[in-house]
Amino acid sequence: MGKENLAIFSIIGRGRQRKDKTRGYEQTKYVFNPDSKENSYETKETAFFGIALYEYLSKKLNNVPEKFVILGTNKSAWSELLSLIPEEKQGELSTITLYDKLYNQENDENSSVSKETLEEWERLLREFIPSIRLYIIEPLDFYTYVDIILKEIDDNSTYKLVFDCTHGYRYIPIVFSYAVILAKKLRKVQQIRFFYGAFEMKEYYNIPEKTSPVVEIDAVNHLIELIEATSIYNVSGYFPNILSLIGIPDTNETYFKLEMNQNPRTEITKISNNLRTISNTHKHFYIQEISGKLLKDFQQLANQEKVYMRLFKRAKFFFEHYDYLKALTLLFESTIMVFIDAYGTKKDYLSYEVRSHARKKMHQEMDNIRKNKPEENILIKEENEAEVLKILESVRNSAAHGSTPHVDQKYLSNEKEFKKLFTSLCTTFEKMVERLKKAGQLQN
Numbered sequence: 516m517g518k519e520n521l522a523i524f525s526i527i528g529r530g531r532q533r534k535d536k537t538r539g540y541e542q543t544k545y546v547f548n549p550d551s552k553e554n555s556y557e558t559k560e561t562a563f564f565g566i567a568l569y570e571y572l573s574k575k576l577n578n579v580p581e582k583f584v585i586l587g588t589n590k591s592a593w594s595e596l597l598s599l600i601p602e603e604k605q606g607e608l609s610t611i612t613l614y615d616k617l618y619n620q621e622n623d624e625n626s627s628v629s630k631e632t633l634e635e636w637e638r639l640l641r642e643f644i645p646s647i648r649l650y651i652i653e654p655l656d657f658y659t660y661v662d663i664i665l666k667e668i669d670d671n672s673t674y675k676l677v678f679d680c681t682h683g684y685r686y687i688p689i690v691f692s693y694a695v696i697l698a699k700k701l702r703k704v705q706q707i708r709f710f711y712g713a714f715e716m717k718e719y720y721n722i723p724e725k726t727s728p729v730v731e732i733d734a735v736n737h738l739i740e741l742i743e744a745t746s747i748y749n750v751s752g753y754f755p756n757i758l759s760l761i762g763i764p765d766t767n768e769t770y771f772k773l774e775m776n777q778n779p780r781t782e783i784t785k786i787s788n789n790l791r792t793i794s795n796t797h798k799h800f801y802i803q804e805i806s807g808k809l810l811k812d813f814q815q816l817a818n819q820e821k822v823y824m825r826l827f828k829r830a831k832f833f834f835e836h837y838d839y840l841k842a843l844t845l846l847f848e849s850t851i852m853v854f855i856d857a858y859g860t861k862k863d864y865l866s867y868e869v870r871s872h873a874r875k876k877m878h879q880e881m882d883n884i885r886k887n888k889p890e891e892n893i894l895i896k897e898e899n900e901a902e903v904l905k906i907l908e909s910v911r912n913s914a915a916h917g918s919t920p921h922v923d924q925k926y927l928s929n930e931k932e933f934k935k936l937f938t939s940l941c942t943t944f945e946k947m948v949e950r951l952k953k954a955g956q957l958q959n
Contacts, residue, residue, distance in 0.1 A: 881895065906923075
């Protein structure tokens with residue numbers, strides 16, 4: 516695993532019009548962690564919050580960013596970055612000349628900052644901040660934000676992303692929020708943090724005069740994790756992540772038992788009870804709603820005493836989420852288990868001998884249908900049921916092992932035909948379970 520890097524992405528806008536008719540940001544000292552006396556940190560005076568953020572991460576947290584990326588338009592206040600240059604260097608003629616050129620392009624209504632001028636400015640700044648990158652972007656070119664993030668963070672390293680959402684157009688933080696979510700899927704992003712230099716929120720904090728509070732929007736990272744965990748659960752049924760995020764940790768072993776066709780009823784009941792409590796008492800409605808939806812699923816699991824009913828439910832779940840091989844395998848396994856319950860004196864679903872006996876009984880019932888003797892069967896009563904079960908076994912073997920099917924190839928090459936088959940198999944399975952109940956073989 517490569518080293519872990521820190522990358523800042525900051526937006527620079529035009530700033531407000533000052534009393535002297537020039538444009539730019541107001542100078543202030545930013546206070547990080549303004550609610551904590553022990554951890555608060557006051558930066559040097561600056562007009563651009565991105566500079567204060569860089570200082571805080573480098574000096575207070577001792578984590579110098581590997582990338583400091585600033586995006587703006589051709590009218591942004593790029594000259595505000597002058598404070599990144601040491602004071603003793605700011606008076607040099609070459610620096611003054613380039614600064615004046617840049618400043619004039621920013622403030623002249625008939626011109627704009629050229630790509631060449633900004634490249635000169637970046638080269639100068641990189642003498643002191645080697646990680647800095649400056650990009651001119653079109654305000655409405657939304658996809659460029661994604662492009663820049665992906666270009667700047669390579670896929671050989673693990674990153675923590677820090678986003679400064681203080682300046683620039685108000686819609687930009689929205690675009691960036693989704694851009695970093697995509698980046699997290701395409702790159703090794705361990706953490707995402709959002710900071711806002713709250714120049715106009717001074718009255719909310721007890722901080723010194725001529726300072727401004729910094730707000731870390733930590734809810735964003737939590738919500739991103741919750742979105743990902745919810746998506747994973749909806750697609751795969753994997754629940755440990757989403758349960759942990761709403762306050763129920765350490766459920767990996769329970770999930771593993773379910774995947775291994777075990778029956779962790781005690782653990783499932785405990786999770787259900789915890790979900791019921793959270794859905795009724797949590798202070799946030801969104802957590803209550805997530806808990807309530809999960810509770811319905813876990814209550815169904817808790818109420819299904821038979822392993823094959825749980826497998827059947829999961830088979831339908833994976834079918835609905837296009838994981839056809841897993842759905843097919845689970846449906847076949849649940850079918851075999853029904854025959855074990857119908858004919859096995861020993862209900863050991865994992866025993867090879869018991870399972871082989873159940874498959875023989877399934878084949879025997881198929882033969883009885885061909886011989887027009889359905890009355891001798893417990894589970895299969897109709898010709899079409901015997902036919903779809905025969906197809907199930909063949910298609911399952913072919914899909915699982917890559918062998919040539921002994922039935923029509925269409926079930927393996929045509930999605931619509933497979934869906935028809937699966938739907939028919941579900942109907943057959945449900946009929947067999949009902950017949951088993953009527954036969955008095957199913958213990959409730």
